[in-house]
Amino acid sequence: MSPELASLLRILAAVGLMLMNGVILIYMLRRVLGRLHQRLGPVHVGPQGLLQTPMDVLKLLTKEDITPTNVDKALYFIAPAAVFTPSLMAYAAIPFSPTWMVTDLDTGLLYTLVVMSLVSMGLLMAGWASANKWSLIGGMRSVGQHIAYEIPLLLSVLPVVMYVGTLNLSSIVEAQSGTWLGILPQWFITNPLFWPAFIIFIVSALIKVNQTPFDMSEAESELVAGFATEYSSMKFGLFFLSEFSNSFIVSALAVTLFFGGWTLPFVPDEVLAPIAPVVFMLKVYVGIFVLMWIRGTLPRVRMDHLMQFAWKILIPAVLTWILVFGFIIKLFDLGRPVG
Amino acid sequence: MGESVNTLAFLVMALAAIGGAVGMLTSRNIMYAAFWLLWTMLSVGGLYLLLSAEFLALIQVMVYAGAVSVLMLFVIMLTLRRREDAVRSLDFSPSAALLAAVFLGIMYYGISNATFPEVALLAEAPNTADLGVVLFTMEGGWLLPFEISALVLLAAMVAAVWWTKGQDRR
Known part of the structure; x- marks a missing residue:
């Protein structure tokens, strides 16, 4: 198979995964939130309501595509694509197994975070183009919080990079194989040194997922539906898909950086090799479940509190932690650079 | 490559x-x-x-x-x-036009008289790890300039924060 064809197939596989993921996650979200809110969620269409989301997708696809009269036509059309494309691009560097990945980037970690940061630009575009004050406020909130939380997010992964000395996501996963004294898996989460970084990572990553407690950009009790107010049909579908895809990417990053990626403790490599993608997907879905749990449990915070928390607490905290962490690993020579 | x-x-x-x-x-x-x-x-x-x-x-x-x-x-x-x-209104400013023309002239003169070195692409492009070696190790030789520029930027940042503090500063 020619390399071009292989790359094309990999990209198509990423698109397929993203679409499938969207459908599955919508169902999962409804059931999990239903459970958390002590109600049923979808149960009528198909067994256990399983066919509800495919039907909803069909509905979304066949709905009339309404373009409001006063919108900024060009930007209104580009915005859904500008949101969707970075979300899709973010799949490129995620390692599903030692061999299953779209491309093995040396700068995979940086790439994923940079590409994810472009999503908010599309949201601002949508907010502006909609010619609607709620949409505009939603878009501006989205960019404001992304700028604020981008910094702690990027800095919170630095301890991992300092520890293993690489930005390559596969190498970061490989550094986490094996066990501590045969008891605990050697994932970074089992090492107390990484706990502060992990907490900061999760808090800032919740912003990327754009859901309660941090769904300021579409807070329905304040902004109707925020940036998505004027969008209908599949244009709205693309926003939706991108949002679910982002929660997948965030969970995949957390799994890769802190929970050992595709590795499992006590399992020999020969056994692990064929099931590695399954292991990875299971871990990611557990992560997504936790994100949904947070969503169903916590109330929405206030916008000014959100910004103050980022600039006045999170950023100083993460800067201090990087300094302390650097001293610790240099003084006790703890770093384990790979390759 | x-x-x-x-x-x-x-x-x-x-x-x-x-x-x-x-x-x-x-x-x-x-x-x-x-x-x-x-x-x-x-x-x-x-x-x-x-x-x-x-x-x-x-x-x-x-x-x-x-x-x-x-x-x-x-x-x-x-x-x-x-x-x-x-939507901005169009307003013509002669001084700005003159400045732009002078800048264009200088750029044109500079570029048309410059000799660009012809360098073949490296057989193997240096990757990010090589960049890290150059910037962060003593052997790379750029550690000191890197740290100095980092310090300068930090000083600028601290100064900017100080300026924004407003009236209650001494």
């Missing part, structure tokens, strides 16, 4: 970058101008990628394309009372 970069890919990226810059200058809506600037920054990032400078490309996207969003926020927050305000 071949002898030179892919011509077609280069043409697409270069035209996109130039087209974006022209679009930015000619669009009268400042929001459009900001989005064209974003487009240009992304295209320049693509050009870096063609030269196998992936770290530079990512930093370009993160820093410059990221800064555009801040720019747009300021555009919206500071200048727009009404949506229509986003």
